[in-house]
Amino acid sequence: MEKVNWKVEGMSCTNCALTVHKYLEEKGLQNVKVNFIGGDVSFDINGSATKPELEKGIAALGYHVANGELVNAGTGKKRFFKNHLQRFLFCIVFTLPLLVHMIPGVHIHALMNPYVQLALTIPVFVVGMDFFGRSAIKSISKGIPNMNVLIALGSVAAFGYSLYGTLIGDAANYMFYETAASIITLVFLGNWMEDKSVETTQAALRKLAVTQKTMAHMIAYDDQHNEHVFPVESTSLKVGDLVLIKSGETVPMDCKILWGEISVSEAIITGESAPVEKKMNDKLIGGSMVESGTVKAYITAVGEDTVMSNILKLVKEAQTEKPPVQQLADKISAVFVPAVISISVITLLANYFFTDIGFGASLLRAIAVLVISCPCAMGLATPAAIAVGLGRAAKNGVLFKNARSLEIFKSIKQVVFDKTGTLTTGNFSISNYKVLNTAVTEEEFKRIAYSLERYSNHPVAKSIAREWKIKNEQRWQKVEEVKGFGMKATDKEGNHYVAGSFKAAETLTADHSHSIYIIRNNDLIGWIDVVDDIRPEAKQVVQLLKANGFKTILLSGDRKDKCDYVAARLGIDEVMAEQTPEQKLVQVERFNSIAPTAMVGDGINDAPALAKATVGISLSEATQLAMQSAQVVLVNHGLKNLPLSLGLGKHTYLTIKQNLGWAFLYNIIAIPVAAFGFLSPTFGALLMGLSDVVLAINSVRLNWKKVV
Structure with a gap:
């Protein structure tokens, strides 16, 4: 069994992700996870299909594996247009002349010639159908029609109707070439704006990933034991290699200090701007920045085993998870396209038979219904908010192992703390x-x-x-x-x-x-x-939680007098001391029955209770078992960002609800407006693209929003 991680380009909505997911599962692959926001696709391959075969299959669906074997071998298909911006720039050149007559006082007779308009529309139509048409056909063949089906139908209807009028010699009553061209052009613009907006939701993760490749000074010794230092790329380092790290440089990979002392900023990992002093035998995290000093160290982890890579992996995996609030939106998205097509047909027939506007105007209203509807908004509502929430959390040293934890945080009423190593430093x-x-x-x-x-x-x-x-x-x-x-x-x-x-x-x-x-x-x-000293940030954290309405509880296996002393110093509401791991488990279960409870711990004794809590929160210096049992890990060597994790969970869920509310409201209002002829297909196509941008902007607000 081999784990495969691919970056797939071209996915723009939930239905795209469902199409890829369904294809991979049909091929017998296991643990398939698809995130259309970042384009991350992962699965376990067991020999039932080869990677080149799967790459070709994904390409046949209309998507592109950017880091696959075919690309690396140079056999991947070369595409004329690499992105939606290039498609838009090509199409706008031909579309603008078709829209000149919309400018008051401007009338160019030659541009009203149907054959001139046909010639201008054909390049746009070909490019549009190469993307929207191809994608629509492939999505229908897989049983999951996507938004491009609506765009393709609207464009084909407008172009076909105009072409029919031109061929029968009655072009004046059938002239909708500019509608076909403007739909395609503006949807390409909208898709590009959506892509750029969604990219901003990944900004925090990109900052984490940017340090993955740096230069390092490797140390080697010749036969006479003379030391030689030479530059290498960090990606070529192996476990056990010796490196020299100087002031102002980035730590190339996770390593352990053999000689020297330095002051290092781990802000990129922990969110803590204050530098940390490191000496012999201390560990350094790859990607952190040396502010002063020089050390010699040996590499302890490279590639996917480093702290940074594990953080990115955890966050990406969490992004593929769907919280319960998204399930209704997914169900609606699955039937959205057929429903919109049905409404479009009803719009055409109702306007034609029950009004006197004629077939051409009725067709325009039907096309407007097709292009203004936006299934992507419902599919984008949750992933966009989760991407920003998880990214901000990771940037500040909070790792959510799954997206469900973000939603569960909204209902937390009590926080249970272990004592040793959690409220105290653990440095006895x-x-x-x-x-x-x-x-x-x-x-x-x-x-x-x-x-x-x-x-x-x-x-x-x-x-x-x-x-x-x-x-x-x-x-x-x-x-x-x-x-x-x-x-x-x-x-x-x-x-x-x-x-x-x-x-x-x-x-x-x-x-x-x-x-x-x-x-x-x-x-x-x-x-x-x-x-054991109490953590310097513990009192402030406990008081902040209490000020925000959380009940605080100390649950420890330590003696009652020691627990009472710590609780009194910090102002904790309730103390339960001298508890065995089994008793801790029972107590957490009891707390859960009273109100949703978060448990914060770091020891092997805490693992069962962390797993039983509504949300388990572990510190990064915790035992491996405790970290595996917890759903959230605080990477900043302390409790400082515990309130942030609780606040981000609540506000991410609030943002998801706002996004879903906007997505539903937009479609509920926009489709009738288009059906009754208050919007042309051209403006409908523009609004459809902007609707996703609104969601992305609302999600990006999470980066700066006060959540504590």
Whole structure:
């Protein structure tokens, strides 16, 4: 099974995406995802079809794989016009003379000749049918008629009616050449404006992607161990390569510092403009900017494995998701084109038989109905808003794993916090310790504690292992981490060891005031105390959430006195301490039954609760399991953008509702207006293009809108 990621050009609406999606699924491909806004298409190929075969199939549908094997091999079909702007510029040259008679006081007799108008219209009609006609036929053949069916029908009707009048010698009563040409020309203009507007919704993502290729200074050593530095493209780097990074340069790929200290801006990833100080063994994110200092580092990830690539991948995957609010619009879009064609036919017949305007004027009204209707607006309403919402979030260090989370955020009433590593920094330090067993030396006690805690992912255990690191650690026959309890191990002689919370030592002592208890063969040999600082941004975040009407809850496995202290410092509404992972899960389920609840956590203990919450939110330095269980990841090393994530979710959903409201309202008003003859097909075609631009502009407002 191979994962394929393509960039497909030419998709302009939901129906286009449905056509490609349906074709790929018919070919037996799995996990098919199509995003017409960015043109991203992904699927798993299992040998049932070859990639060149699939490329040709997509090309046959009227679209183009920009990064496929046929293009790379130079065998892709060369197109005369590359985009809608080029088509518009070509067509407008021939269309303008046809519209001269609309200018008051201007009358050029030669341009009224039907054969001159036919000659001017043919180039426009050919270009139009090459795009709209070809696309219309292919979409109908796949059972998903798109907007181009309406444009093609309107243009063919106007051109055919005019040509018939010219051939029978009664051109004066059948002269609608300018209608056919102006429909095609203005729709090309509208499509180009729509494309440019939609592109702006991707602006934040493009800023993230722009740093994917930079120059790097690679370090190599000759036979005499002399160091040589030479420039290479970052895309040619491999894991383990050594690089020199200097002030003012971009970090080429994810790497780890071997030597030196620097001040680096990670704003492109985290949204935080303040530079971060980095030293030996610290990790650098590819794409971040070095503001001062010089370091030598080795590459830890390249290509799709880098933090930046994973961010882009997550956001693109989220864009392909459809929140429930879009489902009604999709159902309407699927029957929209046949419905509009039916209304157009009814308009033609009703005006011809029940008014005295004649067949020509009735046909114009029917054509106006075809070209003014806009199924794209309903298909574009949700993807445009989601693209901007996800892009702004990613730019500020908030990753939504799916678009559904954006909609779910609108109903969140409560926020549950874990304590350690979430509200606190997770950077513990040992404040005190005591050896209780006189047969155990202080050195032996530290060796046992280090040897147990080095296998744990818990922040407290990591701090002990970091401070008491030794070379001659204890070797274990078996060692395991028990969630909510601590570390258990057995040595080769069969001795049993435990490093855990008070729960592990409650049968051995009544003193529950210490952080870690070390036990050997059911004998308490000592305890360790650690201290943890509250995150500097935590109080402001909690107060901001409370000011916006959220109830705040602290749910932790830590002791009640420690939890009460943190809650009091931050002003948290409710505290639930000394909870096991199973109890956390039950409590989150209970909170969900009361009101939709967001859970914020970072530890392995939080993973079940994160998965159970209405929305699970994880910090980027969280355990891998916690990040996988969460639907939202905060990349900015803290809680700073938690209110932003909640606000963006609400306002993105609000923007989707506004867009859908506009899309429905536009079509409900525009189609009757055209049917009753208040708009010509020419103005109808222009309005159709502008209707999508309105949606894009409303969506782009999310980039600057105050959401917190």
